[in-house]
Amino acid sequence: xxxxxxxxxxxxxxxxxxxxxxxxxxxxxxxxxxxxxxxxxxxxxxxxxxxxxxxxxxxxxxxxxxxxxxxxxxxxxxxxxxxxxxxxxxxxxxxxxxxxxxxxxxxxxxxxxxxxxxxxxxxxxxxxxxxxxxxxxxxxxxxxxxxxxxxxxxxxxxxxxxxxxxxxxxxxxxxxxxxxxxx
Amino acid sequence: xxxxxxxxxxxxxxxxxxxxxxxxxxxxxxxxxxxxxxxxxxxxxxxxxxxxxxxxxxxxxxxxxxxxxxxxxxxxxxxxxxxxxxxxxxxxxxxxxxxxxxxxxxxxxxxxxxxxxxxxxxxxxxxxxxxxxxxxxxxxxxxxxxxxxxxxxxxxxxxxxxxxxxxxxxxxxxxxxxxxxxxxxxxxxxxxxxxxxxxxxxxxxxxxxxxxxxxxxxxxxxxxxxxxxxxxxxxxxxxxxxxxxxxxxxxxxxxxxxxxxxxxxxxxxxxxxxxx
Amino acid sequence: xxxxxxxxxxxxxxxxxxxxxxxxxxxxxxxxxxxxxxxxxxxxxxxxxxxxxxxxxxxxxxxxxxxxxxxxxxxxxxxxxxxxxxxxxxxxxxxxxxxxxxxxxxxxxxxxxxxxxxxxxxxxxxxxxxxxxxxxxxxxxxxxxxxxxxxxxxxxxxxxxxxxxxxxxxxxxxxxxxxxxxxxxxxxxxxxxxxxxxxxxxxxxxxxxxxxxxxxxxxxxxxxxxxxxxxxxxxxxxxxxxxxxxxxxxxxxxxxxxxxxxxxxxxxxxxxxxxxxxxxxxxxxxxxxxxxxxxxxxxxxxxxxxxxxxxxxxxxxxxxxxxxxxxxxxxxxxxxxxxxxxxxxxxxxxxxxxxxxxxxxxxxxxxxxxxxxxxxxxxxxxxxxx
Numbered sequence: 063x064x065x066x067x068x069x070x071x072x073x074x075x076x077x078x079x080x081x082x083x084x085x086x087x088x089x090x091x092x093x094x095x096x097x098x099x100x101x102x103x104x105x106x107x108x109x110x111x112x113x114x115x116x117x118x119x120x121x122x123x124x125x126x127x128x129x130x131x132x133x134x135x136x137x138x139x140x141x142x143x144x145x146x147x148x149x150x151x152x153x154x155x156x157x158x159x160x161x162x163x164x165x166x167x168x169x170x171x172x173x174x175x176x177x178x179x180x181x182x183x184x185x186x187x188x189x190x191x192x193x194x195x196x197x198x199x200x201x202x203x204x205x206x207x208x209x210x211x212x213x214x215x216x217x218x219x220x221x222x223x224x225x226x227x228x229x230x231x232x233x234x235x236x237x238x239x240x241x242x243x244x245x
Numbered sequence: 246x247x248x249x250x251x252x253x254x255x256x257x258x259x260x261x262x263x264x265x266x267x268x269x270x271x272x273x274x275x276x277x278x279x280x281x282x283x284x285x286x287x288x289x290x291x292x293x294x295x296x297x298x299x300x301x302x303x304x305x306x307x308x309x310x311x312x313x314x315x316x317x318x319x320x321x322x323x324x325x326x327x328x329x330x331x332x333x334x335x336x337x338x339x340x341x342x343x344x345x346x347x348x349x350x351x352x353x354x355x356x357x358x359x360x361x362x363x364x365x366x367x368x369x370x371x372x373x374x375x376x377x378x379x380x381x382x383x384x385x386x387x388x389x390x391x392x393x394x395x396x397x398x399x400x401x402x403x404x405x406x407x408x409x410x411x412x413x414x415x416x417x418x419x420x421x422x423x424x425x426x427x428x429x430x431x432x433x434x435x436x437x438x439x440x441x442x443x444x445x446x447x448x449x450x451x452x453x454x455x456x457x458x459x460x461x462x463x464x465x466x467x468x469x470x471x472x473x474x475x476x477x478x479x480x481x482x483x484x485x486x487x488x489x490x491x492x493x494x495x496x497x498x499x500x501x502x503x504x505x506x507x508x509x510x511x512x513x514x515x516x517x518x519x520x521x
Numbered sequence: 522x523x524x525x526x527x528x529x530x531x532x533x534x535x536x537x538x539x540x541x542x543x544x545x546x547x548x549x550x551x552x553x554x555x556x557x558x559x560x561x562x563x564x565x566x567x568x569x570x571x572x573x574x575x576x577x578x579x580x581x582x583x584x585x586x587x588x589x590x591x592x593x594x595x596x597x598x599x600x601x602x603x604x605x606x607x608x609x610x611x612x613x614x615x616x617x618x619x620x621x622x623x624x625x626x627x628x629x630x631x632x633x634x635x636x637x638x639x640x641x642x643x644x645x646x647x648x649x650x651x652x653x654x655x656x657x658x659x660x661x662x663x664x665x666x667x668x669x670x671x672x673x674x675x676x677x678x679x680x681x682x683x684x685x686x687x688x689x690x691x692x693x694x695x696x697x698x699x700x701x702x703x704x705x706x707x708x709x710x711x712x713x714x715x716x717x718x719x720x721x722x723x724x725x726x727x728x729x730x731x732x733x734x735x736x737x738x739x740x741x742x743x744x745x746x747x748x749x750x751x752x753x754x755x756x757x758x759x760x761x762x763x764x765x766x767x768x769x770x771x772x773x774x775x776x777x778x779x780x781x782x783x784x785x786x787x788x789x790x791x792x793x794x795x796x797x798x799x800x801x802x803x804x805x806x807x808x809x810x811x812x813x814x815x816x817x818x819x820x821x822x823x824x825x826x827x828x829x830x831x832x833x834x835x836x837x838x839x840x841x842x843x844x845x846x847x848x849x850x851x852x853x854x855x856x857x858x859x860x861x862x863x864x865x866x867x868x869x870x871x872x873x874x875x876x877x878x879x880x881x882x883x884x885x886x887x888x889x890x891x892x893x894x895x896x897x898x899x900x901x902x903x904x905x906x907x
Contacts, residue, residue, distance in 0.1 A: 083539070083706060086539050086706055087539040087706075089539075090537065090538075090539040090708045091537055091538065091539055096707075096708050097539060097706075097707065097708065098705060098706070098707050099539075099705065099706040099707070100701070100704065100705050100706075101704065123707075124816040124817065124819040124820045124895075125816045125817040125819075125820045125892070125893075125894065125895050126701060126702075126705055126813065126816060126892060127701075127817070127891055127892045127893075127894055128894070129894050129896065258754070260765075260767065261767070289752075291752050291754060292750060292751065292752055293750065294603075294749055294750045307756060307758075307768060310754050311750075311754060312602075312749050312750055312753060312754060312755050312756075312757070313754075313755070313756040313757065313758070313766075314598075314599070314602070314629075314757045314758075315756060315757070315758040315759070315760065315768070316625070316628075316758035316759030316760045316768070317595070317621060317622075317625050317759050320591060320592075320595040320621075320622070320625075322592075323587070323591060323592040323593075323594075323595030323596050323599070324595050324596070324598060324599035325599060326559075326585065326587075326592065326595075326596045326599065327557065327559065327585075327595065327596030327597060327598065327599025327600035327601070327603065327605075327607070328599040328600065328602070328603045328749065328750075330557065330583040330585060330596070330600060331556070331557050331583060331599075331600040331603040331604065331605040331607075332603040332604065332749060332750065334750075335603065335749060335750035336750070352588055352589060352592075353588065353591070353592055355588075356588040356592070507583075508578075508583035508584060508585055509574060509578050509583070509584045509585075510578050
């Protein structure tokens with residue numbers, strides 16, 4: 063397994079960093095994989111657009127900084143505008159169509175996941191990141207649905223558990239029939 | 246006929262004598278009053294941690310048999326904070342000059358008083374930086390000539406007692422070397438106080454303050470200059486603000502109890518009113 | 522110090538974690554027996570104070586948020602002399618303020634541990650620009666022990682080592698962290714408590730009237746401690762002091778004191794200086810790096826080897842004192858040594874003096890808030906190696 067370079071981006075408050083932490087924690091503590099998660103922490107990290115990087119591998123990871131990402135998950139237009147150049151030309155781009163409309167004629171393989179719309183239907187748009195997580199694990203097979211749910215419960219306050227679990231399952235549902243080959 | 250030996254010499258590091266204070270300096274009187282207070286209270290200074298920063302006053306601890314921290318300017322209360330948090334049963338006494346504790350160490354002073362750290366701070370106020378040769382200090386009176394105010398001190402001076410009272414100190418008093426009986430009584434009270442205690446002692450520095458500000462190296466001149474300006478708190482209470490200007494008010498300013506600082510604890514939350 | 526088994530279990534979170542670097546430092550400190558922490562808010566080190574404030578009181582330690590860095594660093598010495606295993610954490614600008622307190626701790630031989638998360642001036646981007654300041658910050662003659670972790674796991678491991686070295690040598694030990702690893706989450710395996718080696722300071726067995734606070738048994742030895750406030754009458758002064766603690770000036774005493782205080786570190790390099798060599802046996806080119814910069818070097822090494830250039834990596838786990846023997850050994854058998862660092866080129870001067878007349882030297886620098894990409898390191902190798 064080659065190290066998989068993932069970048070998740072959006073705007074502050076969407077739970078972008080939390081998504082990366084849940085993915086990384088599940089990969090390391092449930093799957094025995096290696097993961098490195100970093101985030102921008104300059105003045106730009108407060109409020110405006112936001113991004114988290116995650117590298118997952120089955121062997122120890124050296125460089126924490128990579129120029130080209132295999133996967134970009136974009137949950138906001140301006141974040142996509144900023145980070146699309148870091149995606150490999152044949153990389154994987156996962157977008158939320160309610161938040162991202164202009165894909166700049168990308169050559170990447172595009173997957174459209176209505177995470178925000180689904181979250182609103184579930185009663186709270188705050189769980190859009192969980193819909194995306196559910197989708198991501200199901201479509202890529204990197205980790206399992208139970209890994210995601212268990213890790214979420216370890217890291218998130220209890221009052222969000224029920225909503226988040228439903229959101230993760232809704233994401234799993236959206237991924238049915240889709241297989242993203244990341245290996 | 247042999248000379249009588251001061252019975253308080255048993256608390257002194259014999260090997261350190263003779264001391265380095267100038268003839269007529271007030272530091273010896275402060276040391277004497279402190280040891281007299283300890284002796285009468287039967288508290289052994291050799292079981293204490295005695296802290297001095299940098300300056301003439303900061304040398305007082307070096308003559309005492311206790312454990313001593315010394316040699317860095319202004320950080321006496323920072324050291325004390327670490328010691329008291331880790332080993333609260335340790336008795337900690339600080340000897341500091343006005344430059345050490347009111348200028349470079351001013352921030353630590355304010356916050357130690359605010360926290361009500363359980364220490365005694367004895368401030369020898371000699372109105373100047375003496376060890377470095379007589380420069381202006383925060384407690385130098387206005388208009389006074391020093392080595393760095395040749396045209397007179399353009400700044401107002403500090404009232405350190407008022408400062409720490411406001412910051413939250415629980416025992417604060419001012420005395421003068423010219424009143425040894427009252428000084429010793431005050432130190433006795435301060436030594437037994439639980440919480441932040443500060444005693445300011447007006448102290449003569451004939452070598453630098455005397456020579457530059459008062460144009461005389463005679464200790465009696467500086468001592469008289471101090472004592473002429475001293476009034477008791479009872480006298481001061483009857484005077485207007487204008488009448489009190491330029492006077493040093495002696496006496497106790499506060500003496501009360503509140504919880505002493507011992508660092509954060511997991512059990513604090515239960516008794517914290519704002520977290521209920 | 523941790524004594525009961527329950528407390529030990531609370532201190533050591535045995536297991537596999539995906540943990541933030543700053544948190545790993547806290548866990549390492551608790552595992553090592555840290556029982557006093559004082560700090561002042563500064564990014565990107567705040568997560569250390571925050572977690573400490575939560576974890577330390579629960580295991581019987583004391584947490585203090587000082588009014589400034591000076592309070593923190595001197596409170597450390599105070600607590601340490603009173604017997605505590607004491608630590609502070611700060612970032613570049615805060616480390617500036619702490620220099621005088623570090624100098625004091627050196628002079629009175631107080632074991633303290635300082636974490637410095639290097640950053641770019643006021644911004645929280647990655648940097649190794651303070652590698653010289655780590656050691657040369659305080660005035661006066663001194664030696665400091667500076668460890669350079671490269672990963673979250675090493676932040677945990679090296680923090681334990683920092684406490685052990687501080688206790689053994691009665692000297693400040695600095696953990697040179699960086700934004701890169703401090704704010705990184707990574708796999709961390711915490712071993713069972715009983716597998717963690719802990720070193721505690723040596724206390725004197727002499728009665729107070731026989732005890733000399735600064736007397737060591739060997740020329741470059743470490744004096745035994747006496748408990749504070751129990752009648753031992755030690756003077757802990759920054760001023761030059763004799764074995765008895767007397768602070769009267771004597772040039773012979775002063776010279777002897779600093780010969781021992783610096784010598785106890787430099788003469789024990791074999792115990793203190795650690796490095797790791799990767800594929801160095803057949804290497805023509807050595808990449809010499811410390812901290813997070815080791816990581817892109819490892820990738821660049823593989824890239825170069827795939828192209829037929831025999832590259833090895835020397836990772837400096839200890840940056841001060843300089844692991845001279847290990848660097849000389851590398852210089853003796855490679856043709857080119859490239860120092861890779863995230864600043865304008867500083868530590869390379871130490872490497873150059875050791876490589877002088879033995880091999881060629883070069884430096885790969887980067888000073889733009891981000892660790893090197895492997896491609897950038899490889900580009901330097903290709904440019905310099907012919």
